[in-house]
Amino acid sequence: MLQDASELGFHLTPIGNGQILLEPSQSLDVGDPGTLVVAILERLQGLRAATLSYDLAGLALIDDAYCRWLESLSNACRAIGVRMVCVRMQPTAAFGLAQTQARLPSFATALDVGLADSTFPDSQ
Amino acid sequence: MRNAMSKTRRTLLEQTKLQIGRMSSLIEARARDVFGANQIMSADEISDFSVEFLELMVALFKTDNPLDHQTAEFKALQGFFSNVAKQILLRGGRMADFLRYAQFLQKIFIEALEGDESVDGDGVRAILLLLSNVFNELSLVVFESYLEEKERTIYAQQEELRETATPITEIWDGVLTLPIIGTLDSSRTMLIMEALLNRIASDRARAVVMDVTGVRAIDSQVSHHLIQMVRAVQLMGTDAILTGIRPEIARALTNLNIDLGNVTTRASLSDGLKEAFRRMEIHVSTPH
Numbered sequence: 412m413l414q415d416a417s418e419l420g421f422h423l424t425p426i427g428n429g430q431i432l433l434e435p436s437q438s439l440d441v442g443d444p445g446t447l448v449v450a451i452l453e454r455l456q457g458l459r460a461a462t463l464s465y466d467l468a469g470l471a472l473i474d475d476a477y478c479r480w481l482e483s484l485s486n487a488c489r490a491i492g493v494r495m496v497c498v499r500m501q502p503t504a505a506f507g508l509a510q511t512q513a514r515l516p517s518f519a520t521a522l523d524v525g526l527a528d529s530t531f532p533d534s535q
Numbered sequence: 536m537r538n539a540m541s542k543t544r545r546t547l548l549e550q551t552k553l554q555i556g557r558m559s560s561l562i563e564a565r566a567r568d569v570f571g572a573n574q575i576m577s578a579d580e581i582s583d584f585s586v587e588f589l590e591l592m593v594a595l596f597k598t599d600n601p602l603d604h605q606t607a608e609f610k611a612l613q614g615f616f617s618n619v620a621k622q623i624l625l626r627g628g629r630m631a632d633f634l635r636y637a638q639f640l641q642k643i644f645i646e647a648l649e650g651d652e653s654v655d656g657d658g659v660r661a662i663l664l665l666l667s668n669v670f671n672e673l674s675l676v677v678f679e680s681y682l683e684e685k686e687r688t689i690y691a692q693q694e695e696l697r698e699t700a701t702p703i704t705e706i707w708d709g710v711l712t713l714p715i716i717g718t719l720d721s722s723r724t725m726l727i728m729e730a731l732l733n734r735i736a737s738d739r740a741r742a743v744v745m746d747v748t749g750v751r752a753i754d755s756q757v758s759h760h761l762i763q764m765v766r767a768v769q770l771m772g773t774d775a776i777l778t779g780i781r782p783e784i785a786r787a788l789t790n791l792n793i794d795l796g797n798v799t800t801r802a803s804l805s806d807g808l809k810e811a812f813r814r815m816e817i818h819v820s821t822p823h
Contacts, residue, residue, distance in 0.1 A: 500771055502732030509728070509767035515797055521772035522739055 419450055429461030432524060435469070441480035448487045460493050464524045468499035472507050478516055485518035496521045540600060543661040546654055548596040550647045551589065558643050559585045565639050575628040584619060588640070591615055595669070602668055612669075613676045620680035630681045634674055641670040701730040709741040710811045712804065716749030724760035728767055735771050742811035743768050746804045748779030758793045765798050774814055775799065778807035 416422060420439030424432045433451070440447070455463060465481065467473070473481075481497060488495040496519045508516070551558065562585040570576040576584070591612045595601045598608050616637075623633050644666055648654055654662070700723065706712045713731060735743065745764070750757070761777070768775040778801045780788070788795065801807040812819060 502736050505732055505767045505770040508770055509763045515766055520770055
């Protein structure tokens, strides 16, 4: 029996062509990535997802822990053949990440959901 | 002590009330000379100024202690002077003129006592002390207003400089160009980055071409800033293309072990634009 996604702090919406939109809520606990990753991957497989668009619109800042969480989810998605793209990163979050991270994070980014096909780093 | 203060302010109050017409004429005449000739103040404004100033002074002399800067009457007088000073500055008046005018206003009160034989030496000293205290405080208010206005002007100029220092242009739908000219230090990088990232979000830009032809010299700090800027743009999901890296800058980057592996570079701004168009599948053709 799958635990309720909203209880875990995220919401998944199929938006067509194998694309799934993940909207995290404030209650998403990235301190326990193991449980979360499994819960998300199980649902993605159930939905036959090809691309996961992770919506960052609600995050004004992305700290180290959240960045690591995004990278680990992105790597796990890759393992099951799903491409994860972070969309709608806020200027303040991009500004902060560029200042604090010594390298570019390994997850792909796109300006918005509809543009998730032509993104960094895949377009490089 | 209390009695002496009471006598001082009573004398000032009586003489001001007795000679208010003459004092008002003198105040207006001098104001016309100083501020009327170059249209800093109109005749009506000069008349209003004189009336309000004398009313406020009378109100101050009526208080128990005119030297108490915390009373509503004293604050009203300060506020009045501050407003007039700002108005004069805004209209191009000189602060020195207004300060001299404030000294003249003090002199008017001293001259008003000339005919009063009831005032002895101690009384004159007390009155002079009171007036100089009040007018010194008013001069300070004028000076603070002057500083405030100057700071406002400097801030406005800085804002203008900031805008001209980051000329971000949407050269095509979804394509931004940013020519970087001059020195790239930490504070300027922050400003450019902030402006650029906000512009990417508002214009939904798909590609940014950053041209560094105008960057004269590069050191490890500047190159670090450049890389940060490119990274931030990429994190937003926008393609970053760096153009115009001159040979000596390229050599400096190599010497500094700066890895441009993740950065798309092109020789010139036009090549950068072509690359942006290619990525966005925009075809530009010239008629034959």
